[in-house]
Amino acid sequence: MHGKAVRIDMGGNSTDNKRPTATKNVTPAVTPWGKNRVKNTETGKHVLIMPGIGYTVDRPLLYWSAQALAANGWFVDRLDLKLTESVEFPEMIACMERVVDEWRDAAIKRAAESGEEAQLLVVTKSLSTLSYPHSAKLGLRVVLLTPVLNPPPFDKHKSIIPAPLPGAAGSPMPLICAGDADPYYDDAKAHLLTDHVRTYAGANHSIEVPDDWQTSLDYLKQVTQAIVDYAG
Numbered sequence: 001m002h003g004k005a006v007r008i009d010m011g012g013n014s015t016d017n018k019r020p021t022a023t024k025n026v027t028p029a030v031t032p033w034g035k036n037r038v039k040n041t042e043t044g045k046h047v048l049i050m051p052g053i054g055y056t057v058d059r060p061l062l063y064w065s066a067q068a069l070a071a072n073g074w075f076v077d078r079l080d081l082k083l084t085e086s087v088e089f090p091e092m093i094a095c096m097e098r099v100v101d102e103w104r105d106a107a108i109k110r111a112a113e114s115g116e117e118a119q120l121l122v123v124t125k126s127l128s129t130l131s132y133p134h135s136a137k138l139g140l141r142v143v144l145l146t147p148v149l150n151p152p153p154f155d156k157h158k159s160i161i162p163a164p165l166p167g168a169a170g171s172p173m174p175l176i177c178a179g180d181a182d183p184y185y186d187d188a189k190a191h192l193l194t195d196h197v198r199t200y201a202g203a204n205h206s207i208e209v210p211d212d213w214q215t216s217l218d219y220l221k222q223v224t225q226a227i228v229d230y231a232g
Helices: 060-071 089-114 126-137 187-193 213-231
Strands: 026-032 045-049 075-083 119-125 141-145 175-179 196-200
Touching (some): 060 075, 075 089, 126 141, 187 196
Parallel strands (some): 045 119, 119 141, 141 175
């Protein structure tokens, strides 16, 4: 997480020109990325980019993930969230799960129109990694950037990704990328979830090393390449 602030003011329409189901405190909007290189009906490769609290889809890890995947022929959708100050983690998680359901249904439909086999990928960061158990049940491949494996102190519900994940047998292993100085990360738990773990020495919850921009940029490139390799 990136502090206690939970207000993310963004708008837009979903891929199918309708706003995903909102709740009292969470308003989601899924929008096609403006830098897509193909139409959503021209490819079977569809990816959903999901933000953290305060770490929007325009922050480095997610922005460059979108850039790299689009360059490889993926159609990129991005989730924006508008949250009220009174929102709680279970409500946010439930909303993101519904977003994944709606996006998956639409992406499968568009992939079928392209005549290609559907290849679906979800890239999550921090807060949105908590939707992973639901995505795993759907059989989706998922990238977990700085997954929440230790509970944030400001979440009274102590929300985390269970490790090992019950009922995950047969689901694709996720890709995990995180810094070893991230208080919400636990390397032992990460290895209970997947064999695909990339840990970055001295990096924080943004996979950045404070006061070391060169190493931070190196890590950004390494994470982006790991996502491209995982996506295939």
